[in-house]
Amino acid sequence: MGIYKFIVLLVVFGFTSFVEARPISWTGGSTVMYKSNSMMSSYYYHYSPSFKYSVGAEYINERYYNDQYISIRSTYLLDRKNTKESQRNLYVTASLSTKRNDEFYYGVHGDWETRRYFTSFSMLDKRSNQKNYTENELQIGIAPYLGEYNQLHTWIMLKSKEDTRDSKWKTYPFIKLFKGDFLLEVGSKESHWDLHFMKRF
């Protein structure tokens, strides 16, 4: 798939949410993650039977609705382009709540990165009888230095995020750190904040 088609996809899907660094692991790999922001927090475990997809279970605490539930979630890699200098990915994801049959979400996530630059987008559409909303997110980032394998890697990131429940785009900086199998993201703006921790094994 050419870069122009990828850009068209970005436009078609609009500005989108819930960007995760590598939502699929290597074949046979597992990932645990914790995510928290002003709207929700979640614990998520996923397993990747193949580098093309992952399946997992997520415990979600929606602060906005004071609702807690477990969902079963799967992510599929639609397209990947590897070059010497970059990697580009396009994923689709879907999740079904175990608490209510009519509650589910689906979304799309794309990213492109080199060792120096990172860009991504995502959109997550959540549906049920009681709550319908969309989370859209864009990220850009730059690595201030190029770390080697096993060193600490640092990314200075800018995130722009919309939650249709309050219909406002919020843009704020955050920092992404990873070393070995661990990743940590922290960002904040006024009352809005994000925390994301991940470990792979």
Added chain:
Amino acid sequence: MYKFLIITTLLISNNLYAMDKMHDHNSKQHNHDSRTAVDGSKTRLDDAMYNKFVSNLDSSQVVIVDVNGMVCDFCARGIEKTFYDDNLVKKVLVSLETGKVLIAYDNAKKVDFGEIKNIFLSNGQSATGMTLKKIT
């Protein structure tokens, strides 16, 4: 809007799937060519990196693999883990800067580029060439 998104997603997914199949087909053809022409001639060695890697190795086979898509440490973690699953692998070195992975095998190992390519593929990267060196 909701229905529009679902329909758009399905249409685009279908299109991407078809393109993916086409890409796989092309890759298989390329793979065939690679297997018959892997001489590592396009693999440029970093002498300092190589010398450090082999400095404490006894008799071994060292494979230097060119890899595409190895752009971040976090996404390359599986490479090391997967190669170490093979008991005949003595040492692995991932170099993000040069886009190369060095693997030291026991001499009993029959090195096969197809197998190496599959290991990289299972980690989401693409191996594009390799050089095999014997350490005595």
